[in-house]
Amino acid sequence: MALADEVLRGSFHAIGKAISLVENGAPEGRDLLERLHARVGDSLRIGLTGPPGVGKSTAVDEMAAVLRARGEKVAVVAVDPTSPFSGGALLGDRIRMSKAAGAGDVFMRSMATRGESGGLARATQDAVDLLDASGRTFIFIETVGVGQSEIEVSRAADCVIVLLSPESGDGVQAMKSGLLEVADIVAINKADRGGADRLEHDLRTAFELGLRPRREIPILATQANAGIGIPELVATVEAFVFARKASGAFQERRRLGMEDRLRKIAEFLVQKDLWGGEGAPERVKEAAERVLRRENSPYGCARALIREALR
């Protein structure tokens, strides 16, 4: 397949098209992932999450600028929510990414959640794999940023940065939101706004109180729109990754993340065969009638449906 070769060669045009294929669940997309899987795994995946408007895109743009200046090949996948009413989406993360995107050698893709609730889209990891295979060395994943159910990104990324700002509330709110539980590094952004010291103090107290007792969580102050604290943030990410690789925790996390992903894919495939396979609606109808005629139990029939679908 020519597209696979083009992706491997790093063509932005091909990568753009390839991501659409996996995003749309097209068979060509799945073929592509099959062909490229042996080339996936070398990139570093960095997740960014935090409340809406805290400065995630700005921070990614600045980090990308630091890394590309060093010759790294950077990519960004930024996820925004799909409207449950229209199925459409307004993807606005590019607005704050003109520095990196403007350089023309950073690949930046906006992605709508299309109904997924964990802060990422179903195809986010597939897209990241394609970017990885294409030779990108650093891949940023920006989540929806609702401050809830951000667990997905901690499975997809090697390192998760949680951005907070003095405006987004105090340390207690940050604890409540569950954001801190996925944090490997915390950046207190909009440090220019005042109250950053207070928030940092709150967070340190929270961590000391045993929220995450087994690990030191670095806390940094940043001012993303001015690039302040960004080189330090990049250095902190790299130190984190270095330490995790040395201890084996890096690979362990990738394995756990992959276990999770395999479970999801397997469930997805089974569901597809169950409800979308040939003759599926008729089989369900028949099974329902059997239960109502008291020939079999609901559980017995459900199991039979699964057996038939997987045959």
Added chain:
Amino acid sequence: MTKDSTGRKFRVIVAKPGLDGHDRGAKVVAAALRDAGFEVIYTGLHQTCDLIANAALQEDADAVCVSILSGAHMTIFPELLDLLKKKGMDDVLLCGGGIIPPDDAEALRHQGVGRLFGPGTDTRDIVRYLQEEIPRRRPRP
């Protein structure tokens, strides 16, 4: 419909090139397209043609809609069209809106620019136009 049978959703870039700072129109169109089920990539103010074309490439956009109120339409549209072609995006629809005299619009249409909508256009017309034009230009998944 804003997706076809393959499950693809229509992706549209809404951009505001040039120096004027009025992006109300662009925002209204972006919101209308979202409400009609499109995935809209909004790129914000002061975009260069190069930035817009790069965005179209990376986002695999089906269409690029630009709003120009500065009077620079006779330079921006041809430049964008040229960039899209150079980057291999011949099938990507370029259309837009703003205050564009009929003669200019006609000249641009001859060069390959899609429809240009004047101020006060009903956003439903824009939605309908894109829904018809996109699958015509890009039938594949």
